[in-house]
Amino acid sequence: xxxxxxxxxxxxxxxxxSVINCTYTDSSSTYLYWYKxxxxxxxxxxxxxxxxxxMKQDQRLTVxxxxxxxxxxxxxxxxxxxxxxxxxxxxxxVYNTDKLIFGxxxxxxxxx
Amino acid sequence: xxxxxxxxxxxxxxxxxxxFLECVQDMDHENMFWYRQDPGLGLRxxxxxxxxxxxxxxxxxxxxxxxxxxxxxxxxxLESASTNQTSMxxxxxxPPPLEDQETQYFGPGTRLLVL
Numbered sequence: 001x002x003x004x005x006x007x008x009x010x011x012x013x014x015x016x017x018s019v020i021n022c023t024y025t026d027s028s029s030t031y032l033y034w035y036k037x038x039x040x041x042x043x044x045x046x047x048x049x050x051x052x053x054x055m056k057q058d059q060r061l062t063v064x065x066x067x068x069x070x071x072x073x074x075x076x077x078x079x080x081x082x083x084x085x086x087x088x089x090x091x092x093x094v095y096n097t098d099k100l101i102f103g104x105x106x107x108x109x110x111x112x
Numbered sequence: 113x114x115x116x117x118x119x120x121x122x123x124x125x126x127x128x129x130x131x132f133l134e135c136v137q138d139m140d141h142e143n144m145f146w147y148r149q150d151p152g153l154g155l156r157x158x159x160x161x162x163x164x165x166x167x168x169x170x171x172x173x174x175x176x177x178x179x180x181x182x183x184x185x186x187x188x189x190l191e192s193a194s195t196n197q198t199s200m201x202x203x204x205x206x207p208p209p210l211e212d213q214e215t216q217y218f219g220p221g222t223r224l225l226v227l
Contacts, residue, residue: 040121040221
């Protein structure tokens with residue numbers, strides 16, 4: 001079945017790069033997404049990547065997709081305290097185009 | 113900008129009470145979703161609606177029901193609240209995937225505590 005896994009916690013120093021990882025099992029993904037959830041708030045779309053791409057860059061964010069290993073990562077350059085949040089990856093598959101399958105979420109903590 | 117609003121940010125209810133969580137979106141989206149979010153479990157889909165009066169069970173529908181009488185409003189109902197339904201509830205909406213990158217837009221969430 002469909003499964004999306006993430007590590008639960010990541011702690012980085014302000015100014016360093018953060019890399020948040022995600023693995024998925026369904027090879028029929030069409031789009032993969034990264035969402036950010038700030039404390040007490042809903043989820044906000046950060047970026048997405050089409051499954052036939054390897055990389056997408058958007059300002060401080062870089063998404064890397066390794067289809068062979070079914071591995072997705074989000075790199076945040078020059079991490080700031082405002083980046084502290086929970087980050088969710090999600091996939092859309094060809095079999096169920098209306099729904100997204102979410103990962104467990106990674107809590108990123110940025111310390112000075 | 114898409115706006116998804118939820119009727120309450122925080123709610124405290126007693127075991128056995130009937131609870132209504134309301135969600136409204138202003139972008140004429142066909143699809144609406146209810147999730148619950150628990151630490152370490154991520155988001156789990158409770159119910160999904162793809163049109164007025166249409167609904168589909170998600171991964172964890174037990175103990176919940178939904179109502180979609182109007183396109184912009186999707187209600188989640190806990191018929192008899194239990195303590196294991198203490199959670200953060202998130203509503204989302206999306207248009208049909210005519211353009212594949214269309215994603216879901218989320219409300220701010222309702223944190224429900226059942227005593």
